[in-house]
Amino acid sequence: MAKEELQTVKVTQEDVAAAAFRWHIRFWILGALVLALFIYLFSSILLPFVAGMVLAYFLDPVADRLQRLGFSRIAATVLILIAFLIVLVLGLVILIPILASQLTDFIAKLPEYLTQLQGLITSYDPKWIEQRFGVDANSLREGLNSLLTTGFGFLTTVFQSIWSSGIALFSIASLFVVTPVVAFYMLLDWDRMVATVDSWVPRDYVDTVRQLASEINVATAGFVRGQGTLCLVLGLMYAIGLTLTGLKFGVLIGLFAGLISFIPYVGSLTGLVLSVGLAFVQFWPDWLWIVAVAAVFFIGQFIEGNILQPRLVGKSVGLHPVWLMFALFAFGALFGFVGLLIAVPAAAAIAVLVRFAISRYLDSPLYKGHAEAPDGATAHAKSNRSKTKS
Incomplete structure (x- = not known):
């Protein structure tokens, strides 16, 4: 009788936990939809x-x-x-x-x-x-x-x-x-606002929410502050270097290449193709200046990879370039320029939440099966299987 009551209590607790989990999922999904609708309606x-x-x-x-x-x-x-x-x-x-x-x-x-x-x-x-x-x-x-x-x-x-x-x-x-x-x-x-929002978090989940918020902040700050500074420095370097070579439109091309340098190799490659193409038209057949124009981007890539990237960004961003490009295009298409401003923190938040969900799944009985079940539950399952065979 005691075992049956214990099993009944255990099942009831599991049902309550599952119901609470489903309620939380519905709550956060509804909140995200309301926020997206609000941004869409008032984006102007x-x-x-x-x-x-x-x-x-x-x-x-x-x-x-x-x-x-x-x-x-x-x-x-x-x-x-x-x-x-x-x-x-x-x-x-x-x-x-x-x-x-x-x-x-x-x-x-x-x-x-x-x-x-x-x-x-x-x-x-x-x-x-x-x-x-x-x-x-x-x-x-x-x-x-x-x-x-x-x-x-x-x-x-x-x-x-x-x-x-x-x-x-x-x-x-x-x-x-x-x-x-x-x-x-x-x-x-x-x-003060951060402390107020923290006080609203349910106490049972405050540690988890703080950890997730910290990871989102690290990813967002690593990109906005680190990668943003990197793009600015690269844009100025390219603009100054191309101007010193005498290339026409050097400031325009250099700043444009720096602006899109948050996508690895795309900024430097685009700037290289544009600059070398214009250099052929402007300097041909003087190979020295054409090589000098190309050298601006090769030197910039060396400085970026060995000096700027480790110091300004490091390994803290955690945002895959493809996912970042998709987020920029998607949020820009949905919400316009406002979407571009919120794309990076939104992409960071989604990436952190997906990694958290995957880690919870890999640590759950759904993934591990009965390997991590308590000894009593394992023995009970084995006893049932032996009775079935007999």
């Missing part, structure tokens, strides 16, 4: 608020460091935001005119460069081309024409989209008015 007005939150998250470690040096939280917040806004305005005042001029000239001269590059590639003897590559010279010329036209057309569209988005972004007065205010209050109350 959320940009300054999300930008302010991202800015506060980015600058919170600096505020904490200033507090350790003796500054009050409000003094550290005011000092950081003033310094950041000064640097941002100076950067825009210096870079915007240069980028506008180079982008306009690039689009205007694109057909001319395209014609010159096609003529340069197909200027060799047609018979030599047929013997060397096994293709007809006319077919090669047509293929190159199609490839270059498509490639440069796509590139022009990308540059125009980036530029028009940037103009639209910075022409919104609310972005300059609301974002600093949101960033100020978020940065001022960041630690």
